[in-house]
Amino acid sequence: MSSKTARLNELIEVTRDGERFYRHAAEQVREPSLQVLFGEMAEVKSQVIQALAMQVAAHQEQPAQGGTLSGALREVYADTRANFSRDQAATYVAQLDLAEERILQTFEDALQDADSEMLAVLNAELPRLRASHARMHELKRSMQ
Numbered sequence: 727m728s729s730k731t732a733r734l735n736e737l738i739e740v741t742r743d744g745e746r747f748y749r750h751a752a753e754q755v756r757e758p759s760l761q762v763l764f765g766e767m768a769e770v771k772s773q774v775i776q777a778l779a780m781q782v783a784a785h786q787e788q789p790a791q792g793g794t795l796s797g798a799l800r801e802v803y804a805d806t807r808a809n810f811s812r813d814q815a816a817t818y819v820a821q822l823d824l825a826e827e828r829i830l831q832t833f834e835d836a837l838q839d840a841d842s843e844m845l846a847v848l849n850a851e852l853p854r855l856r857a858s859h860a861r862m863h864e865l866k867r868s869m870q
Contacts, residue, residue, distance in 0.1 A: 730844055731782055733836055735790035738778045740832045742790070743797025744825050745771035750801055751818040754808065760815055763865075767822070770858050771829075774851050781847050800825060816869045823866040826859040 748768035752761045779789035804821035811817040833855055837848055 728785065728787070730841070731785050731787040733844070734778050734782045734847075735787075737832060737836060738775055738782070738790040739792065739794050740797070740829055741771050741774050741778070743793040743800070744768075744822075744829050745775065746793055747797065747801050747804070747822060747825050751804070751822060754805070755815050755818055757815055760819075764818075764822070767858055767862070770854055774854060777851055778847065781843075797825075813869070816866075819862065819866050819869055823859075823862045826855075826862045830855050830859045 745768045748764045748771065752764035752768070755761060755764070782789040800821065804818055807821070808814040808817040830852075833848060833852055837845065840848055
């Protein structure tokens, strides 16, 4: 596996962590507006994953199918905190904001050593990820 494919697969895994976390959080919160929002945010992550997977497949490699251990642990941590919190929704929003930061940071780190092909892929996906991050960050601030 080339280093470019490995980097793309790392981005897929981190983004999949976010997608799964949003879907899980949508099942856990009671507020319909948050369920809808979390579903929308998961869909954004799904679209990014599809775009990245197409790039991996274009190199005749297998796109990553799973997430990361760190992402799974973050979900368990959020569940635990939410169970002991007075405001379950705010707890999930805060943890999802951290997940957004992780995704965005991973993509921005990938910019540092990206070749022109990788740079084109990252620049195509980063606006969506930045918008998701901003949306979740603003929601977190509004709930504090």
